Amino acid sequence: MGAYLWLVWYDAAAKLSPKHWTLSVTYEHHDRAYATVYEISDEFDGYYKSRVIRRVHLTSNHPSGAYGGRILLGEVNDNVLRTLEAYSDTAAELVNSQNRKRGRGSANCHDWALIIVRSLEDAMLLPQGALARLEKCPRVG
Numbered sequence: 001m002g003a004y005l006w007l008v009w010y011d012a013a014a015k016l017s018p019k020h021w022t023l024s025v026t027y028e029h030h031d032r033a034y035a036t037v038y039e040i041s042d043e044f045d046g047y048y049k050s051r052v053i054r055r056v057h058l059t060s061n062h063p064s065g066a067y068g069g070r071i072l073l074g075e076v077n078d079n080v081l082r083t084l085e086a087y088s089d090t091a092a093e094l095v096n097s098q099n100r101k102r103g104r105g106s107a108n109c110h111d112w113a114l115i116i117v118r119s120l121e122d123a124m125l126l127p128q129g130a131l132a133r134l135e136k137c138p139r140v141g
Helices: 077-104 110-122 132-133
Strands: 005-008 020-024 034-042 046-059 067-076
Touching: 005 034, 005 077, 005 110, 020 067, 020 077, 020 110, 034 077, 034 110, 046 077, 067 132, 077 110, 110 132
Parallel strands: none
Antiparallel strands: 005 020, 005 067, 020 034, 034 046
């Protein structure tokens, strides 16, 4: 049985602030499908931590803002589902590393999602073009 991998974004508090991006996995292809949400959250020390939230409606609001939209990145198999949490943890470490080198805020959830999707597409676990679609998604506002 396959699953669907989505990029979901949430409206920012201000027009010039970054939207919050998450990656969500569903087994159904409709708005009210339950999802497992993968994201990074800003910790009190200024660094990001990977986390997983289960049984959330795909189009639910998020504490960071109202549901803004989504894009289907592709169907994924069980191998991806088994490793997605590890991909998320590794991508969070890479984002934190960049922030330590270049200054806090130089990388965020957008970079985290790009790292994961690029890795999955390079490993041929996501269809070609998923990264290009993700790069066109709204980042601000």
